[in-house]
Amino acid sequence: MSTTRTTTATNIAHLTGTTTITLTEDELDPYVTHAPTRRWLTGPGLPGDGGLLTFEALRADGLRTVGDSTGDPDGRLAAELRDRLVIGGILGADGRERESVLLDGTTGEISTTYFLHDRPDLMDLRPLAPSLERLVRCATAVDELAALRGQFASYAGRLGPQAVAEATRQLLAVFEAGGTGGEPELFWKLAAVVRPLALVAGPGTASGLTLDLPARLLDEEFGASGIVRFEDVDFPKALTHAPTRRFLREVGLPEEVVWFFLDTDTPLQTLAEYCADAPEGVCAEERLPAHADRLIRLGHLLEDTSLVVDGATGAVLSWSEPDLALRPLNADVSTLAFTLWLIRRERALDAVHELTEAYDQLAEAMSWTLAGVDPVACDPTPATPADDGWRYWPGMFEDEPGGGLCAEV
Structure with missing residues (x-):
């Protein structure tokens, strides 16, 4: 399915005060065949701004495949990566994009990868979410925790280990809802157990x-x-x-x-x-x-x-x-x-949750928590x-x- 055709994201509307990116049915062809994903991209769409995720790649370049983005002149890119669609990225604490967010246009599954233009044979996939709907829901929860608004507004003015524990449970509940019944993807588990640590202290x-x-x-x-x-x-x-x-x-x-x-x-x-x-x-x-x-x-x-x-x-x-x-x-x-407390807490949490299995994502979660x-x-x-x-x-x-x-x- 790899092709050099590109599209331009259109219909940038304002929904609930947030700039939203949607695509037309024509712009989804021939990239996205998964019906629920097509409905999401032509309907609710993706947030144009957020603290955790950016979809500026979609706004700027429209849908494009990993194969098109790398060029892959020697055919070294893994087959499972070649036709994935680049739709955005995960932001680091410094505001720069870290991992790229990919969409499987056939199944609707979301994954991440690091672009290695000189060594595309070393690129791989990590699962992020089973659908766009769940991706947006989980990212929204993380952003609301950081800003103490929405479903986490009640934590404003609270501090201490109890607030940390309750926010962790609340985040995990969001991340597990609508899933497969198992634990959430490691990226979200990291967010659930590390990011609420910021609530231990107040202004x-x-x-x-x-x-x-x-x-x-x-x-x-x-x-x-x-x-x-x-x-x-x-x-x-x-x-x-x-x-x-x-x-x-x-x-x-x-x-x-x-x-x-x-x-x-x-x-x-x-x-x-x-x-x-x-x-x-x-x-x-x-x-x-x-x-x-x-x-x-x-x-x-x-x-x-x-x-x-x-x-x-x-x-x-x-x-x-x-x-x-x-x-x-x-x-x-x-x-x-x-x-210093945060570093010590991470050690204790890692012993329980094996957080270092996704080391780079753990490091970013720690920086995000400290920066907050x-x-x-x-x-x-x-x-x-x-x-x-x-x-x-x-x-x-x-x-x-x-x-x-x-x-x-």
Whole structure:
């Protein structure tokens, strides 16, 4: 059925306030023969905008096959892929399209693939949904959870483990409804068990920081002995940001979490003081960032990277000694604590649900969840002329070859 014919998506209407993409009967020929799918594409259609999925490919190019999209001059593309229709993509936390969403025009089934134009023989399929109707329903539920609207509007103002558990159950119920009776596709299971974790904390009204964490959240996750709380004597004079001082004193931080290690041997130092005390050749004062005397070193990350907090503003940053880069890490210590809690929770959930079976999708779910709570942690927009836009936490989540989310706790 592969052909070079293309169509243009038309009839872009406004339904319930959302731009919707539909196709005419003529535009579906000869690509889509599955009657329920034809009815959906000429009727309810597909959302033109959304947080999880994009169907801009359909709007821009109309229906086209994978074979047409790759060219596949050597015939290396698997037969099961060649006639699948490219209708959209899954969006990453940074807003860029990750996987492509494909439609089987004969059965109506939806799957995903990564386009490998240089190696089409390595492309494969992963199931996403049995129909367009179910795809739209599941994606809508994820978007409504993220915005706390629609069926998840009642979670606005709620926080804590109970809210997380209830939202997970509600999402799973949506994903399982109308299915085959078994578990939902792994992509949706990931969304159900990871994305609601953002509900554990609420906006920071009492703390003066980005988040208010439930009392004893970190103690219950890491054990009381795994949390370090500081005293005023531990703080350098440069740490003048009162909410940060209070958080470190009353809530504290985990001593060690995979890619983070807290400094506990001595009172906290500024980055300048740390450099001055370091063995000769380890740290050169002239290579430090500006205002190193107000950057308090809380600990270190991997690869010769210090984790510092701006003593005046409370912003949390990473200082990479090898490339002399000061980059945003978290909005403040409250979202840093949430990030460390999120990583620890993922480990526990993986032991039950085997989330790393779809590693790339898990990494994206983690980044989406973190970005919903702390956009600073995942926003690639350069903060300074020397900032290259790389962000530590999403980078670590994605680093499957280096251990990533499978690394030892």
